[in-house]
Amino acid sequence: MSVADVAGAAEVRAPAWRGGFGRLWSAAVVSRFGDALRTAAMPLLATTLTDDPLLIASVTACGYLPWLLFGLLGGAIADRVDQRRAMWGVDLLRGVLMAAFAVAVALGHASVALLVVLAFVLTTFQTLFDNAATALLPSLVPPGALGSANARLMTGQQIAGTFVAAPLVPVLLLGGASLPYAADAATYGVAALLVASLRADPAPRQARKDGSTLRGEIAEGLGLLWRDRTLRGLCVATTLCNIGMGALIATLVLHVTGWLGAGHGGYALAVAGYGAGSVLGGLLARRLAERTGRIRAVLLAGTVQTGALLALGTVRELWVTVVCLVVFGLCGMVWNVNQATLVQERSPAPALGRISAAFRTLAVAGAPLGALLGGAAAAGWGLNTPALVAAALFVPAVASLARLIN
Template identity: 55%
Template sequence: MTVAADDTVSTLRWRGGYGRLWSAAVLSRFGDAVRNVAVPVVAAGLTTSPFVLSLVSAAGYLPWLLFGLLGGALADRVDRRRAMWTVDVIRGVLVAVFAVSLVVGESHIAVLMAFAFSLTTMQTLFDNAATAILPTLVPRGALSSANARLMTAQSLAGTFLGAPVAGVLIATDPAVPFAVDAATYLVAAALIASLPRPAVPAAPPGGTTLRTQIAEGLRRLWRDRLLRAICTANLLANMVVGGLTALLVLIVTQWAGASETTFGVVVAAYGAGAVLGGLVATRLGRWVGGVRVLVLALVVQVACLTGIGTVAHAVATAAGLAAFGFAGMLVNVHTVTLIQRRVPGEMLGRVSAASRTVAVGGAPLGALLAGTLAEATDVNVPAVAGAGLVAIAAVVVVRGAASDRLTPM
């Protein structure tokens, strides 16, 4: 199932903008990791209800359903460089305001949900613009390597720096992690603003409306049998990820028996696995093919979820999260690379948005379903149920690759 594409190996150069884009993404991920560890800890201090915690997670995913397609269409119409640094400045200010609200004692679960919703709303434009920019900065044959290095470095920054540092910062004051995150957004904005204009051209609107362009992106995704299958599989998988993320603090502390102080360490296992996956993703793709790697990664995740949901031990949970992160990185690298290779540059923002919106849209639904299921049973049950959904996702990719004319079996 090796995709018939131009896989000629090209040298990945750090000059020309890629190095600055890489630096901005890594710095921003460090800040995000600090915040992502702090958010569930703050939320758990405000409520002990699994369902309410799932609402916080769902609020962080919901904007993709509401604004994801719009963000992709805008990414194909505006100056992508300017859009990205502007969004980062706004996010930096927003996170700083939230940090102040914690300092003055105005924290509330509703405020936390609004905060998560607002950040993701802006992310819909940023992520689609970033996906569309990368192919303008590196040669086509270096896309897999560029994606792998970018995602691996982000995992390193989040796992070995962000997550451990977050634990120390939270112990100092709950507002400090958010202040650090705000600073990283502002520095990242400066780096992105320094990218050369010729490297990030905006696609001309061509006199068409946003609605027309969104429809074009959806049709392009639907007509590509392989991308359609991968998108469907990601929808199912992200339902599971959404549920796992929403309940992870309870799975680690209640089911696995770890203390709150070690929560960040256990979660760091996921990032460690993701780093390893990023280091081998390109090579595995060359050996066995990107689509086959996707299928094998989903099978690994089925086993991981089964173990997390059936073995009540912190070490077993950490090991399961590490393997889950390893497989997840393989899926991310090859999914993004396949989209970038199979879609024309002028439509890349819209098709990327369509795929991401459908896929990420499963996360809030999964978070709510997992919270409801955990309320009725136990916090580990959603992980076991999720293994079944990921198994179905693997079958969907196999069938999609078999029916795709550009993917010889």
């Protein structure tokens, strides 16, 4: 059977909402809602504590650093432990931390150093949570429903974060600077209860060999990822695209407000367009994969995104930018849903946490690199050039995916 045949296996049915998947979906959406409140409020709080751009940027940077330092370790631990218990335990700890931070903000004890430490610790916990969630999902839904399950999870999270939480932040801030963080703490508690109530058969785990170490298990996960031609090519393509995405996202506000001269209203419209496209992509991802196969769906998405980036960087019209971002968001969700499903389908169950961690860590590493590249391109060659740099990076990514079809 060819790679295309494997990737194009049809969905047999959608996941049932009752039971485990419905609770996991609810936990993921509630948690994403709280995270979006926090991530929108934190930069605003940072600007009230310092006017140093480097210090403000360090808060965001600490959201990437733990993935580079501990992402592989989180995957190895996820393969060793009961994933359900790991997830609700992590959420309880994060809820306690956020509640304590909300109290600190309310009492006027917040500082940039505290923001940096909090961002670092929360993301460190997230490396375990996300890898455990990836490994847990296949035990909650039938194999043929994985694509639909991933699409529903990602779409629900996108709606909760972009269209519910983000507009709510200014309203909460009217009631006090600590309210977004208190709300985030509450969502962690709700998510922990939902995950703790799951009744799922634990994912199979290999018996540990005598003398087995976390380092050896991490190396095994990396080796399994590297030896799978499809996952290796997909990982390389995703990393290249994430470098381009980092360049685009880091400078998008400058692109819209500076190069287009569209102001903050134009920027808000552009971000909303991207969010709307992502939701639409979540609704279409499964159907497209059924028609073309997963790898072809990702290849098509990357090809269309390359064209959208070229138009974004060359046409100086706000409406074109918004349309391009709608298309870009739609194709990005198609890519993400099918990428996640391919990792779950092609990975041995006992090593899924490690393989997904290796994939995610390598891919995440591209974003901060791209942010620096985008900033340098905007400063040296013009505010529209990060989009063109991103398009240039998407070209070899798409080419690497095309080789997987044969």
